Amino acid sequence: MAVESRFRQVHLDFHTSPHIPQVGHDFDAREFASTLHKARVDSITCFARCHHGWMYYNSKQFPDLIHPTLVNKNLLLEQIEACHGYGIRVPIYTTIQWDYHTAMEHPEWRVIGPKGELVGTKPYEAGFYQEICINTPYREFIKAHVKELMALLPVDGFFFDIVRPQDCSCRYCLEGMLEAGLDPTDQKQRLAYNKTVLDSFKLELSAFVRESHPDASIFYNSGHIGPFVRESKDAYSHFELESLPSGGWGYMHFPLTVRYARNLGIDCVSHTGKFHTSWGDFHSFKNKAALEFECFRMLALNCKCEIGDQLHPSGKIDPYVYDLIGSVYHQVEKKEAWCTNARAKAEIGVFTTEEFTGEQVPKAVAGAVQMLQEAAHQFDILDTRSNFQQYKLLVLPDDIQLTEKLGAELDEYVRGGGKLIVTGRSGLNEAGTRFMLGSLGVTLKANPTRALDGLPAGGREAGGRLQYVDYILPGQAIGKGLPPTEHAMYIKAVEVEAKPDGKVLAEVVASYFDRTWQHFCSHRQTPASGRVIQPGIVQRGGVIYFAHPIFTLYNRNAPRWCKQLVLNAIGLLLGEQLxxxxxxxxxxxxxxxxxxxxxxxxxxxxxxxxxxxxxxxxxxxxxxxxxxxxxxxxxxxxxxxxxxxxxxxxxxxxxxxxxxxxxxxxxxxxxxxxxx
Ligand SMILES: [Zn+2]
Structure with a gap:
């Protein structure tokens, strides 16, 4: 069931070592809630249990799991009640796959890798990242724990942290795979099995929560939202896009992810942090301008705001942190009326390769997002199950494989007036041997140049020192804003021929030779030889094909000519831009x-x-x-x-x-x- 999320949220981490004394000693419920209220926070996720494995509520069923130095056993309850006094929601946090205490007590519940190893933090390393398998009796513990939370506390919602597919070969997973008729020695089958285990866990736990709390917000965090959530989407009430730009996600992860997630039909919230770097960076502050940008960008991209913080073990809320958060949330509060139920007016849909590769920030898609944003285009990210009919133009960046069926659907879309930009190896079948799009103006050349690994060299990053560089020579229309001469393309074109009705917009000029140990020139690629070897950009009606993986190229080192060529192609197809x-x-x-x-x-x-x-x-x-x-x-x-x-x-x-x-x-x- 979908739940409308609030705009000004905080995610208050509280992973607290058992070696710190007097935890919660300085907690003052009134001070806590009034500080949040003053900073205009309207929802705060607080902790029932942390990655160290300790609880922060007065558990009757698991008294041994209450944090050993917790002074106030009702910390969470008092946080919730005080916040409710100000109308602030308090979803409850608990951890799933990382729990240090449980991992030590129950090594038999841990994820076992294919080599028989325990997966996660090693014995003599600091950290609580020992992975626990949800297919073990641990699952029953989680259910009992959640059941108790619902019995003892007022529940607005749950945030279940660290719920991600594992490559597990524990005895429970082995039994399950054999029972399902799978081959556990095959990694592909293990991962597929684990995904179904995880999806059923999420659906089962959400159904369990909703029996007594139908309106609870429920979210399962894996640090990313992508095509993998489709099968278990009903388990979520909303999505939270964890994406701290300074915490390893960078500034590209959020726009790429939200442009996909906002089309899945439920509310999106995004996490950044008040931290200078990432989670757990105590006593650090993000620059105010950065926090503004990150929050306002969420609003601009149809997402609600969430700022990560961590409560000091003493339980005392930091007034300076909330001065910072408040300085931004006061502004968000004034802006949110213009963001409520706001939908993006996207003209362009860009397919992602994530569903084929699992890569969260695929280079080609990141290159496309960058280019289109720089040119103020309005666009979404799609997967092959998205409804793409509503877009005027679809982009298949560099490596979007097509099935016969999807190829036919895209051809149909083009016949209905839709426009397509297809680049590099996109449009090929899974084997890479044939284009599945009849509307494309090119066919694959027979006997292409082979790289050292025996596969066709075109369209792929060759590695090493630019072995297969060629040059694009743009014609007039596609070359607007560029000099009419060769431009370096640092990844070789896919070797294609134009169909008779394909209009060549740019040609590819070969270098004198590829760079190898036997022949090379200067420091980098060999210069252009003047010899035209194939078409580089071909238009056929509403479809423009680029033989180069132009978006990967842009993601690598952002040649402006690559962007200009793509923008010119969009201009040729779309005409006016919104x-x-x-x-x-x-x-x-x-x-x-x-x-x-x-x-x-x-x-x-x-x-x-x-x-x-x-x-x-x-x-x-x-x-x-x-x-x-x-x-x-x-x-x-x-x-x-x-x-x-x-x-x-x-x-x-x-x-x-x-x-x-x-x-x-x-x-x-x-x-x-x-x-x-
Ligand atoms: Zn397992």
Missing amino acids: LTHNGPTSLLATVNEQPEERRWVVHLLHYIPERRSQEIDIIEDVIPLYDVRVSLKVDTSVKAVTCVPEMRALPFFRENGRLCFVLPKLEGHQMIEIAF
């Missing part, structure tokens, strides 16, 4: 619609993450932009254009049938309401 502006490429612009309010909301964000350190990108400053001119494809008549929530009217005018206005100053984030 939103354009005269700002820099660092400006993020999104368009949302609130149908009930009869308005659109344009979000403009300008914050620049800079690689200032070995480890992470930093945002410290807000760099204002002046006189940002925005042009929108709006066909209906517009009543007013207003900067919100300030309610400052902006003059607007029509130009070439488009709605135009100028924002005199953009300082960080601005929403502009277009009222119809």
